[in-house]
Amino acid sequence: MPPEDSMQRRCWQALALLGAIVVAAWGVQCRPPQPQMGGQGEHAEGQSQGQPASPRVSPDRQARTRHGVRRQVAAKRGKRAQPSGGKSAPTPQTGAALYARHCAACHGERGDGQGIAAAFLYPKPRDFRTGRFRLVSTVNAIPTRQDLLSVLQRGMPGSAMLPWNHLPPAELEALVDEVLNFRRQGVRDLVLSVAAENEEELSEEEIAAEVASATAPGEVLPVPDVPATPAAVARGAELYRSKGCASCHGEQGKGDGQQKMVDSEGLPSRPRDLTRGIYKGLPEFADVFRRMRLGMPGSPMPASPLLDDQQLSDLVHFVLSLSTAEVRQAAVLRRETITAQRLRKIPAGPEDPAWNKIPAVAVPVVALWWYYDRPDAELRVQAAHDGRRLALRLSWRDDTPDTGAARHEHFADAAAVQLYRGTQEPFVGMGARDGPTEVWLWSADAPAEPIEGTNPRMVVDIYPLTEAAVSTPEYERPGTAEEAQHLLGLPARAAGNPLASPSRGAGSPLQAAGPGTLAFYLPAGREVEAAAVWSEGTWAVTLARRLQDPDPQRLRLAAGERASLAIALWDGARNERDGQKQISIWQDLVLEP
Numbered sequence: 001m002p003p004e005d006s007m008q009r010r011c012w013q014a015l016a017l018l019g020a021i022v023v024a025a026w027g028v029q030c031r032p033p034q035p036q037m038g039g040q041g042e043h044a045e046g047q048s049q050g051q052p053a054s055p056r057v058s059p060d061r062q063a064r065t066r067h068g069v070r071r072q073v074a075a076k077r078g079k080r081a082q083p084s085g086g087k088s089a090p091t092p093q094t095g096a097a098l099y100a101r102h103c104a105a106c107h108g109e110r111g112d113g114q115g116i117a118a119a120f121l122y123p124k125p126r127d128f129r130t131g132r133f134r135l136v137s138t139v140n141a142i143p144t145r146q147d148l149l150s151v152l153q154r155g156m157p158g159s160a161m162l163p164w165n166h167l168p169p170a171e172l173e174a175l176v177d178e179v180l181n182f183r184r185q186g187v188r189d190l191v192l193s194v195a196a197e198n199e200e201e202l203s204e205e206e207i208a209a210e211v212a213s214a215t216a217p218g219e220v221l222p223v224p225d226v227p228a229t230p231a232a233v234a235r236g237a238e239l240y241r242s243k244g245c246a247s248c249h250g251e252q253g254k255g256d257g258q259q260k261m262v263d264s265e266g267l268p269s270r271p272r273d274l275t276r277g278i279y280k281g282l283p284e285f286a287d288v289f290r291r292m293r294l295g296m297p298g299s300p301m302p303a304s305p306l307l308d309d310q311q312l313s314d315l316v317h318f319v320l321s322l323s324t325a326e327v328r329q330a331a332v333l334r335r336e337t338i339t340a341q342r343l344r345k346i347p348a349g350p351e352d353p354a355w356n357k358i359p360a361v362a363v364p365v366v367a368l369w370w371y372y373d374r375p376d377a378e379l380r381v382q383a384a385h386d387g388r389r390l391a392l393r394l395s396w397r398d399d400t401p402d403t404g405a406a407r408h409e410h411f412a413d414a415a416a417v418q419l420y421r422g423t424q425e426p427f428v429g430m431g432a433r434d435g436p437t438e439v440w441l442w443s444a445d446a447p448a449e450p451i452e453g454t455n456p457r458m459v460v461d462i463y464p465l466t467e468a469a470v471s472t473p474e475y476e477r478p479g480t481a482e483e484a485q486h487l488l489g490l491p492a493r494a495a496g497n498p499l500a501s502p503s504r505g506a507g508s509p510l511q512a513a514g515p516g517t518l519a520f521y522l523p524a525g526r527e528v529e530a531a532a533v534w535s536e537g538t539w540a541v542t543l544a545r546r547l548q549d550p551d552p553q554r555l556r557l558a559a560g561e562r563a564s565l566a567i568a569l570w571d572g573a574r575n576e577r578d579g580q581k582q583i584s585i586w587q588d589l590v591l592e593p
Contacts (some may be wrong), residue, residue, distance in 0.1 A: 021046040037544030095173035105427055116515050121160045122369045122581040128179050129186025132298030133283040137290050141220030141297045148176045157331040158278045160368045162585050166335055187214045223286040226313035236318025244554040249274055264298040277323030278331040288316045314453040333364050333585050340383035346391040349531040350540035355393055358382045377582055385591050387559050391544040401534035402572025403444045406454040411577050412445035414570040415541055419555050421563045425586055428566050430512040438555040439510040440543045442530040560593040
């Protein structure tokens with residue numbers, strides 16, 4: 001790679017880093033073919049409990065002809081199962097449209113977990129068609145509407161499943177209908193497939209009966225009322241070690257026991273660190289009791305059918321004692337209001353004392369590709385405006401400042417803010433065609449030395465329009481240093497691409513109208529001013545832009561108005577780029593009048 005293209009390489013590398021504000025590529029993690037493993041002792045005996053039964057096709061139908069079955073299967077395939085029960089079909093403004101807007105990018109248009117972002121998320125998005133729902137409250141492991149609604153409202157901490165409790169109740173109910181529709185269609189396809197294999201011909205009534213049987217929730221598991229006492233916690237601690245919990249979750253509950261686990265789809269899984277309080281489901285006594293009794297279908301977490309109610313209650317009390325209510329609540333993504341205070345003049349940079357008078361709002365973030373040892377970023381956000389310009393200050397924990405990406409294996413720290421104005425918020429991952437978003441990017445990429453200092457054995461292209469014939473392509477020939485290059489050999493810099501700027505911490509304005517559509521506003525200039533400082537394990541970054549842009553397609557704001565705001569962070573020390581990052585959900589940004 002020639003030195004004159006070195007800034008281009010960093011430009012493209014940084015551009016690849018952008019990906020999507022929520023969805024983009026992180027890479028494929030190795031999945032060793034380990035057998036599914038659960039706990040030991042009494043847990044192991046109950047591991048198969050709580051798994052949904054596959055639909056059955058009765059033996060007396062197997063004498064029917066292959067031709068009749070195939071003709072009926074061909075007629076039935078692709079038909080969508082109709083919702084059963086008293087609810088009407090969702091309108092275009094609710095069920096299917098809401099799912100397409102908020103969920104399909106991860107869970108797929110067919111609800112099969114194969115959305116555009118699925119390959120880049122870990123844990124993987126749920127396949128609704130198979131019915132392996134992790135959080136269930138019924139004895140037959142088929143979720144109730146309330147089970148599904150709880151997941152939508154809270155999300156699943158420790159995964160990329162975000163909470164949607166900002167949506168109206170009617171829209172949440174419509175999304176539950178969509179999930180149930182996908183599950184019914186999955187059962188229907190399975191019934192038809194089994195019938196075809198057995199050369200059976202099924203009537204519509206028989207198919208409907210099989211679907212109804214396989215998707216009907218059973219009785220909700222009753223939960224005893226056993227108070228938490230020191231004695232109960234002590235008994236639970238003993239059960240934790242004697243019944244096999246410690247073999248996976250570790251002696252101290254830190255998740256450092258058995259590590260080689262896979263889920264029902266063969267994907268890697270690890271036991272949760274119970275001391276961090278990151279519970280996928282509600283961390284309440286009744287909910288944890290049911291998860292321990294019933295297990296988590298599709299995961300290595302087994303059921304516990306051989307413990308009596310008193311024993312299981314003691315075990316639950318001990319597990320909950322390993323974290324505090326405050327720690328458990330901190331793990332849940334929540335929506336905050338960030339008020340941009342009106343000042344006579346916005347602060348000049350991240351170290352301006354004016355920021356000391358502006359309250360910092362704690363904004364929780366979650367890693368889209370989960371790290372079990374990741375510390376809390378402790379992101380804080382401040383905002384100010386002077387009627388003409390808006391400034392945002394982000395500060396977060398980062399143990400090492402990664403400011404150079406001159407080598408292919410190096411990645412720089414970065415942060416991005418996504419803004420949207422409108423009543424119907426689009427998918428937080430880069431918006432949508434009918435809901436475009438604006439992105440402000442800051443990257444710490446600023447190598448401390450010229451590219452030739454980092455790569456002394458580089459080979460340089462020969463440009464006939466800028467130099468005479470030469471005898472060698474090696475770097476040592478005259479005129480090859482980066483500083484000596486003509487802009488003809490640095491097209492990204494010549495075009496004004498801010499990511500090709502040699503200055504530290506360039507700010508970049510971008511636009512997006514859905515995953516895969518991220519692009520610069522051209523011609524790219526310095527419309528987003530960025531400044532950054534790293535000190536004692538913390539980044540502080542400011543991003544500023546004028547409120548009223550002359551371009552009518554740009555996002556415009558004024559005093560007294562509101563916008564939606566989301567944030568993404570990249571840690572270069574962890575090789576984060578593209579979709580390997582931490583993100584927030586939509587927040588409310590309000591500008592003081």
